[in-house]
Amino acid sequence: MEIQKLNWAGIKLESQGKTILIDAVEDFSYYKPVLGDAVEELIRFSDDIKADYILFTHLHLDHFDRGVIQKCLKKNGKLIVYSGLEAVVRKLVNDVEIVVLDLNETFTENNITFKPVFAMDGVGEIQSSWIVYDQTIKIFHGGDTIWHNQFWKLGKENENIDYAFLPVNGVVVNFEVIGLEYCPVPASLNLKEAFAAAHLLHAKKLVPIHYGLFAHEKFYVPQIFDEKDLEKTSEETGQEYDIVKDGEILIDS
Numbered sequence: 001m002e003i004q005k006l007n008w009a010g011i012k013l014e015s016q017g018k019t020i021l022i023d024a025v026e027d028f029s030y031y032k033p034v035l036g037d038a039v040e041e042l043i044r045f046s047d048d049i050k051a052d053y054i055l056f057t058h059l060h061l062d063h064f065d066r067g068v069i070q071k072c073l074k075k076n077g078k079l080i081v082y083s084g085l086e087a088v089v090r091k092l093v094n095d096v097e098i099v100v101l102d103l104n105e106t107f108t109e110n111n112i113t114f115k116p117v118f119a120m121d122g123v124g125e126i127q128s129s130w131i132v133y134d135q136t137i138k139i140f141h142g143g144d145t146i147w148h149n150q151f152w153k154l155g156k157e158n159e160n161i162d163y164a165f166l167p168v169n170g171v172v173v174n175f176e177v178i179g180l181e182y183c184p185v186p187a188s189l190n191l192k193e194a195f196a197a198a199h200l201l202h203a204k205k206l207v208p209i210h211y212g213l214f215a216h217e218k219f220y221v222p223q224i225f226d227e228k229d230l231e232k233t234s235e236e237t238g239q240e241y242d243i244v245k246d247g248e249i250l251i252d253s
Contacts, residue, residue: 001137003250018052025065057143058127082116082128119145122187151200164203166194167210170223195237206241
């Protein structure tokens, strides 16, 4: 399996001659008030990728991009959807084959297995994490989940996870303009929580996602960290990690 980091929380998997996209987003224009000029610095991939399978953890627009589905999904490709999101997705996406899975249900095709598992969204939306594996690599994708009490169980029930892609920006949001009352508690995993979650998942390595792109002094305030923080937290938790920049290929080691 070859793994490429895309924008923000997105990744591309290549396995068995098939292409898989998870949380692949190209259009961040909705977030321009937060992103500013960074909108112009994103990876443009939709003209070059034809996907056999597309998955997403939830429907926030930094994780779900209808344009990517329309441009990238092959005619015989499949949109794989957690059942909790099925009704809304069917209203948003037309003329696409949809595979619907309940939590912990698996779908296997071309020797690739897909499994949605428990997640908890920071502002109460419906969200799942995803486990995807072939005969060589197993990955966990955590979208922008917050800390929850199921990481212990997920680690016990899903052995041999190689890479846990987890959010690390521990962001405090202020979305009162759209009716969400301000809360100082982070709406995604922070750095220490992500390392601890990866450790409980027994992942060989944590791969941080969902950081470094969004920031706004009032509406979207992420935790700031550097390489020393990463090294310190890795040592404290006993959890190894890999930093993979947007566009880079993860080298299995």
